[in-house]
Amino acid sequence: MSAVTVAPAGRPHALSNTLTIARRNLLHIKATPEQLVEMSIQPIMFLVLFVYVFGGAIAGSSAAYLQFALPGILVQAVSFLPFTTALALNTDFQRGVIDRFRSLPIARSAVISGRIAADGVRILWSILIITGFSMILGFRFAGGAAGAFGSVLLVLAWGLVMCWPMAFIGITARSPESVNTWGFMIILPLTFASSAFANPDTMPGWLQAIVKANPVTSIIDASRGLMLGGPVAEPLTDAIIWMAVILAIFVPLAIRRYRRRI
């Protein structure tokens, strides 16, 4: 056995393993260019449809609605992106790829962290595409550069946080179909029953209660405040608390499931 090919002794290197697996996941985009459509064209299509179909009716003009709705549309798009986390982990389990990773002397956490790191890159890509395109359509960051930067960071953080419950679903679900079922059942109402597309004050009382309790509303309100220069402190505090709570629940759950899944 030559010295070159013997794995280094001691603990496997978690960071380097994570980067290797993240690279592998990102290389998948090259093999399936449809993913680029999902990450780029789809959110833009959604943005254009919403702004120009509903804008006039809801806000009086498309331009005014774009200003109001962009933070919501952005957060909604980003909330759906972690589906990839769930679907890809589920597929890796089905195909036996995770068995191979787990039979290697590498950091066990790297499979999940490498997945989420890659998804972070995808999320950031989508955020830049959506905000960039909306600026072409006439969106203006009224909150200044600091607000713009802060909102991008916040939305990226939200996307990364949502990767964890989706990782849990991906590891738990028996098939990609059930990932889709569960994922949509959770993400769709969360993003629509929020302040994303309309002012909650116009909604019936029972829905207002749901919307106000919805973590997505806090994320959107905080992003809106940062992007447009409105009130930030309260929604941002709520947003951070929500993200911490979701992580506290789903990081251990996902890791536990990952260790247990046979």
Add this chain to the structure above:
Amino acid sequence: MTNAAIEAEGLVRTFGKVRALDGIDLVAREGTVFGLLGPNGAGKTTAIRVLSTLLRPDAGRAVVGGYDVVRDPERVRGLIGLTGQYAAVDELLSGQDNLFMIGRLLGWRKSDAKARATELLEAFDLTDAATKYVKSYSGGMRRRLDLAASLVGRPRFLYLDEPTTGLDPRSRIELWGMIRNLVAEGTTVLLTTQYLEEADRLADEIVVIDHGRVIAAGTPQQLKMRVGGQVLQAQPADAADLAATEEILASFGEGENTPYSDGQLVSIRINDRSALGQAVRRLDEAGIVVDDLSLRRPSLDEVFLAVTGHVAEEDVLEGEDAPEGERRSA
């Protein structure tokens, strides 16, 4: 502790009510091929998963290369290579990227990972397809890549879980050749198979398992001896003569030995060596033309029948190795 390479004692693993492993003992010596033979659902995959640290046993212990699979799983992982039932390669990467990635995961420099990938692609006749996506590979190519992937770290112990299931005969024979080469270089191979022929061709020692228990153990020769005697088989040219052929062969059987037929070939276990000559005369007298009439040592199929009381193929308990069904859907 003996110098056994892989040793398991009393391994038990249950899934709900199913005892997938019900007290398995095995000892595989360094540098040999150890065959784990049994029908679908016998517990073979569960045994491999315990020995490769993917699954904790409920009871019993297993030691690989001197390390306990429960107490020192990371050390064990540093010694083993695993090729599962389904080619666990990444379809959305090229063959080269698959192997390169594993080298990188093992902590090697890029140049070393690349060199090892090139070397393995060459050895497994995949150089031409190196930069193509694995999704475009044939079944045989995927298996070869899967085997190459399990060899990146030059494991001392190679676990092959039904490596040739679903392969065409030519790819199967190719893969057997590759496995023999690895053993010649000193690798210890633990092989599971439901193909008796495969165990017969490759394994130095075999344990036969059924319903999570070892029901027979020994070299292929010893196992065949256990059945004893020889097998007389005749294949009538005209299928209409099958019944008459069976009747004639039945007269050579002693005790419980009765003829069995697969619809073409009639076989019976015998102890009397003069039976072949007599069979020629009797068949001729009866006017039965035969395409094949021969005397041979019992095959492992017959060993299996003798020790389990049932034919291997009939006992397909789908999904017992993976009770939650996730891996069976592939």
